[in-house]
Amino acid sequence: MTGKESTKTNKNQNNTAALSPANYVVCEGIETEVKTKNNLTIKEVSGKGKKEDVKIDIVVNYCKGCEICVAFCPEGVLVMNKEVAEVVDISKCTKCNICEYLCPDFSISVE
Ligand code: SF4
Ligand code: SF4
Numbered sequence: 225m226t227g228k229e230s231t232k233t234n235k236n237q238n239n240t241a242a243l244s245p246a247n248y249v250v251c252e253g254i255e256t257e258v259k260t261k262n263n264l265t266i267k268e269v270s271g272k273g274k275k276e277d278v279k280i281d282i283v284v285n286y287c288k289g290c291e292i293c294v295a296f297c298p299e300g301v302l303v304m305n306k307e308v309a310e311v312v313d314i315s316k317c318t319k320c321n322i323c324e325y326l327c328p329d330f331s332i333s334v335e
Contacts, residue, residue, distance in 0.1 A: 256311070267310070273317040274299070279335050280311050286331035293323035293332055 257268045265284040270277070280301075289307035299316040302309050302323060309323075309332060323332050 267308075269311040269314055271314040273314060273319055275318055278314060278317045278319050280314065280317065281333045282309050282311075283331045284308050286329045288329055288331075290328065292326050292328065296326055297323050 255269065255271065257270075259266045259268055264286075267282045267284060268279065269281075270279045272278075287308045289304065289309075291304055291309075293309050294302045294304055298320065299313075299318060301311060301313055301317045303312040304310065311317075317334070319334055321334050324334050
């Protein structure tokens with residue numbers, strides 16, 4: 225793991241200042257593009273999945289850190305990172321969309 229360590233959590237969805245890209249760790253070896261759109265911070269990871277190209281977006285502001293996506297991803301693609309879901313190995317992703325279907329906060333999307 226590299227990057228700055230966060231001292232804040234994302235529990236407060238309106239606290240966008242705490243969600244700046246510098247406030248969470250980006251997993252080593254994973255190309256993560258951090259975008260800001262409509263005051264939302266979105267982590268976008270693209271790459272070659274198990275079957276085809278895949279893009280996983282995680283809206284940091286909406287993620288409440290429930291870990292459901294991490295627990296139910298059958299391929300171990302996701303981990304928790306500072307109470308926000310994070311892609312750790314996109315090459316295993318089969319685009320099954322289970323994480324997207326189960327996320328209660330519509331925070332993660334796979335295409
Ligand atoms: S299921 Fe949704 S809210 Fe829960 S950790 Fe995953 S992305 Fe975040
Ligand atoms: S689409 Fe399926 S394999 Fe890919 S991260 Fe989500 S649950 Fe895991």
